[in-house]
Amino acid sequence: DTARIDISIDTQRPGAVLNKNIYGQFMEHLGRGIYEGVWVGKDSPIPNKNGYRLDVLQALIDLKVPLLRWPGGCFADEYHWRDGIGPRNERPRTVNSNWGGVIEDNAFGTHEFFEFAELVGAQTYINGNLGTGSPKEMVEWLHYMTSDADTTVVRERKKNGRERPFKVDYFAVGNESWGCGGNMTPDYYADLYKQYTTFLKAPENNQPKFIASGGTDVQTNWTQTLAEKIKRSGNVRMDAISHHYYTLPTGDWETKGSATGYPEEQWFSTLQQTLRMETFITDNVAILDELDPEQEIGFYVDEWGTWYDVDKGTNPGFLYQQNTIRDAIVAGLNIHIFNRYAKRVQMTNIAQMVNVLQAMILTDKEKMLLTPTYYAFKMHIPFQDATYLPVNLSDTPLYQHGDDAIPALSVSAAKALNGDIYISLINTQVDNAVEVALPQVSQVKGKLLNSRDMDGHNTFDHPDNIHPTDYTATEVNGSTVISIPAKSLMVLNLGQL
Numbered sequence: 001d002t003a004r005i006d007i008s009i010d011t012q013r014p015g016a017v018l019n020k021n022i023y024g025q026f027m028e029h030l031g032r033g034i035y036e037g038v039w040v041g042k043d044s045p046i047p048n049k050n051g052y053r054l055d056v057l058q059a060l061i062d063l064k065v066p067l068l069r070w071p072g073g074c075f076a077d078e079y080h081w082r083d084g085i086g087p088r089n090e091r092p093r094t095v096n097s098n099w100g101g102v103i104e105d106n107a108f109g110t111h112e113f114f115e116f117a118e119l120v121g122a123q124t125y126i127n128g129n130l131g132t133g134s135p136k137e138m139v140e141w142l143h144y145m146t147s148d149a150d151t152t153v154v155r156e157r158k159k160n161g162r163e164r165p166f167k168v169d170y171f172a173v174g175n176e177s178w179g180c181g182g183n184m185t186p187d188y189y190a191d192l193y194k195q196y197t198t199f200l201k202a203p204e205n206n207q208p209k210f211i212a213s214g215g216t217d218v219q220t221n222w223t224q225t226l227a228e229k230i231k232r233s234g235n236v237r238m239d240a241i242s243h244h245y246y247t248l249p250t251g252d253w254e255t256k257g258s259a260t261g262y263p264e265e266q267w268f269s270t271l272q273q274t275l276r277m278e279t280f281i282t283d284n285v286a287i288l289d290e291l292d293p294e295q296e297i298g299f300y301v302d303e304w305g306t307w308y309d310v311d312k313g314t315n316p317g318f319l320y321q322q323n324t325i326r327d328a329i330v331a332g333l334n335i336h337i338f339n340r341y342a343k344r345v346q347m348t349n350i351a352q353m354v355n356v357l358q359a360m361i362l363t364d365k366e367k368m369l370l371t372p373t374y375y376a377f378k379m380h381i382p383f384q385d386a387t388y389l390p391v392n393l394s395d396t397p398l399y400q401h402g403d404d405a406i407p408a409l410s411v412s413a414a415k416a417l418n419g420d421i422y423i424s425l426i427n428t429q430v431d432n433a434v435e436v437a438l439p440q441v442s443q444v445k446g447k448l449l450n451s452r453d454m455d456g457h458n459t460f461d462h463p464d465n466i467h468p469t470d471y472t473a474t475e476v477n478g479s480t481v482i483s484i485p486a487k488s489l490m491v492l493n494l495g496q497l
């Protein structure tokens with residue numbers, strides 16, 4: 001049992017704006033992430049609009065997805081954009097060597113991606129091919145997408161059905177260049193980045209933010225080298241450095257841990273592992289604060305989320321996993337961390353949107369379900385473009401497991417665009433509720449996401465096991481007391497304070 005915690009929100013000291021793209025998504029040519037998950041083709045018996053499945057499209061519109069990253073991931077450094085334009089039946093068949101060695105028929109290419117983003121209402125993040133491409137190939141792709149000049153390449157785009165340029169909001173030069181993107185050193189990569197970006201040109205009114213591929217997990221040497229070598233080189237642009245961190249229950253890539261049916265030990269270790277994100281951000285941000293005091297370089301966590309052993313009987317290269325209340329808590333904890341560092345962390349992409357790793361949506365042929373992570377994101381929609389507000393707790397309750405402990409309560413607050421104050425509360429514990437008192441407020445209404453079981457999840461037969469329920473509370477003796485159940489996430493609208 002825990003004592004009551006007093007929470008106060010400091011409306012007088014607002015922090016950074018929480019860029020809506022902190023809540024960005026990632027869609028890679030990987031497993032059933034795009035093919036079947038998003039794209040079924042016009043002739044599919046699955047109801048679709050121009051080949052995009054309608055159920056998934058509607059769910060993403062409801063989620064107010066702000067940003068889509070495409071085409072990878074590791075796939076990006078093997079992707080040749082010309083394979084994915086022109087008449088679909090004439091596009092080359094290639095092998096997706098990173099992900100299961102399956103045939104890639106290139107039915108989903110540049111035009112399909114941008115049409116999809118426009119239907120969803122999302123901004124766009126294109127990841128360029130540094131690993132197996134050339135400066136010419138990358139330069140022409142950016143020109144094809146963004147230019148309005150009367151060039152042969154732009155004429156080709158028009159012939160392929162798109163008169164107006166596409167809007168490219170972000171453009172990355174390579175992905176995980178320390179690994180699948182080419183096994184490079186930060187020094188070598190920094191030189192290549194400078195070479196490529198010297199020639200990457202887009203019209204004034206259609207300039208993407210340029211992203212350099214950074215490090216992973218505890219690494220800081222990529223941020224250090226890129227900030228030193230590129231920032232000081234003068235004539236090239238680097239708007240942000242990316243960073244990746246995946247949460248594994250065991251921390252071991254050989255046996256990562258199961259997506260369902262896990263013991264409390266792995267519930268705990270998963271949350272403990274995911275909280276390491278904060279140190280990774282502070283360590284890298286400290287380097288940027290020193291080398292870039294003008295705050296010109298963002299720190300984008302453009303891949304994050306849980307990575308478990310794949311579901312039994314599925315293709316190991318497809319990275320398909322179930323998604324439980326634990327994943328919703330992981331999502332919420334990371335969102336709280338990103339909100340705290342929103343000055344630099346202006347964009348992130350959870351991996352990945354549909355059918356891959358920590359997905360929002362799972363599909364099985366014509367069936368679809370929304371995961372607990374989907375609901376965690378949905379509950380945080382009011383945080384998109386809101387202003388961060390610091391929160392003070394009278395005590396920090398701990399969730400003790402064996403010799404280890406993590407915070408039992410995580411809180412994040414913000415002032416939404418309409419002026420209402422929102423608070424997001426997470427109880428990480430498996431068994432105990434946490435009681436909090438909100439002294440200043442007279443209105444509390446919002447949503448609660450929780451589960452009786454530690455691995456509560458939705459299935460195609462029972463797609464509604466886990467979903468948010470309405471929560472309201474009223475003032476009692478001058479303060480509002482809220483009991484946050486074990487294993488739960490709450491987002492509450494406190495009205496205008």
Ligand code: AHR
Nearest residue numbers: 072073074075175176351
């Ligand atoms: O998201 C799956 C893979 O994880 C991505 O392709 C790669 O960038 C990372 O290693």
